[in-house]
Amino acid sequence: MKRLAAFIGFFLLFLLANRFLPEIIDPYYLHLFTLSCINVILAVSLNLINGTTGQFSLGHAGFMAVGGYTSASLTFYLGPKIIATLDFLPAILAKNFVFLFALLGGGLSAAFLGLLVGIPSLRLRGDYLAIVTLGMGEIVRVLILNVEAIGGARGFSDIPAYTNLFWIISLTALTIAAVASLTASSHGRAFLSVREDEIAAEAMGVNTTYYKVIAFVIGAFFAGMAGCLFGHYLQLLHPNSFTFLKSFEIIIMIIVGGLGSIFGAVVAAVILTLLPEALRYLGPVKDWRMVIYSLALIILMITRPQGLFGNWTPDFRRWWPFRKPQPVA
């Protein structure tokens, strides 16, 4: 009951935000906010694979691309037909229904690819897995380049602009909540045990194969939804947005934040989205911004290799005013 109330409360809050925020905030800041949120979804979902489960995946951009392109083809080719059959609904509801359908389609297709990639991870470990996931991402990109129906090398343009603040905020919140509660559950312990010592975990009866694949599937699902948001926000998808450099970018976010820390992933995703923008204002040295960015990364790794937050996640529940008194351990 309480949960349902909280859910409806958040739902209404996000709807209000969607209605009123664009009127009071500068569009440039809203643009940065949207990009930050998409990167937060990517970083948090990759953190489940790389941080919590300890599998080294370098192909997150590939999952994002599959999700983005699948959902864009759904809304572009199927969307008008679905809206036509839903003519008894108000137009805005029908549109958002189509977008929900596309989000799920994008997420599920990416999750299916995650399943396919997760299966070799049964046999490969460490650097070999890293290079196979990287290769998967590149294969996806080259295949997209060769399919004319989704734009090929020109990019997929004229995607309907369905992404709005409501979807951005609620999916970001959903991703963080889902990954956080999953990590805190007994399944989360199993993920952690795979990371810490696979052989010991197996000896304790953890089905390591299952958990490795599941981590890939869930991580890919959210990355696919991020791709869907990205495509329906920019209204254009281009294969060059999904090179391995994009995967590196997401990896850098979770490493800078502190591998395994969801809080760190969120903060680092926001910082690293805003940093190159902020460096634009440096005036004479603005040509140097990417050099500064890479130097900062090297220096950070040398001076603070555990990332900004290490494994630390603040206990937000401590600040919740209505919580029951906790027994003193």
Add this chain to the structure above:
Amino acid sequence: MQEFLQQLVNGVSWGSIYALIALGYTMVYGVLQLINFAHGDVFMLGAFFGFYFSRWTKIAQEPTLFGFFATLLFAMAACALVGVIIERAAYKPLRERPRLTALITAIGVSLLLENGGQLLFGVDPKFFPSLISETRLYESANLVISNLPVIILVVSLALMLLLRFIVMKTTIGKAMRATAFNREAAALMGINTNNVISFTFLLGSALAGAGGILVALTYPKIDPLMGLLPGLKAFVAAVLGGIGNIPGAVLGGMILGVSETMVAGYISSTLRDAIAFALLVVILLVKPTGLLGSRVGEKV
């Protein structure tokens, strides 16, 4: 048949370049278990060092065979220096840290070289002077073998043989093999492992520099991002052959070069970039440690 031979010649010459770059990846991985992502950018630097050297010494205006070798040697020496500086400045402080940290630093160094290169050399592609004038060695109805692929193949084979001699016959090579086998034990035996690791970077970077010059001979358009994809594919070649294994890197490079040109020639040139990775996935699924890699049992 002749078309096939033509593709084979091109493929082998590409393959030998991949092999040169892959050797650097595999040697560094052997001693440090580090994927040195900056290696592809050292390869790019090799091409630019050669470009500026040949212009500065006026070799570019009247190309001679001697001038070509001078440029090659200069680029190799400069790249070796860059490799050692990268190792000392960025990787050495992280020697005892988790491997992931060093990996991210390597990505950082790679980004630094690319962005720094764009700043220093400019974003626009430059045209590498033709240091060797192209002549046809053999010509028939539809098979043309020019001197370039032959020179590329000969130079890279000579460098590989030299590398093999250094690794197998000299004291420092023995120290390298010992360090790759077990770094701590090697240090206990009185080997200065820090110097050995620097020497490994020196060798690998020099080979990458040579690769940069050789690529620029056939594809004279050079730009600061040219190392990205060849670097990645060379790494794929190293993994294909079994990373850490020197003959494996050469084998992987050759397989990759030949299959890429075959796919580009017979199927579609846009699929060229995917074949390397598809091949990799298939081979690793069948043999998870690469073609020549040996499986190391995990100690519990």
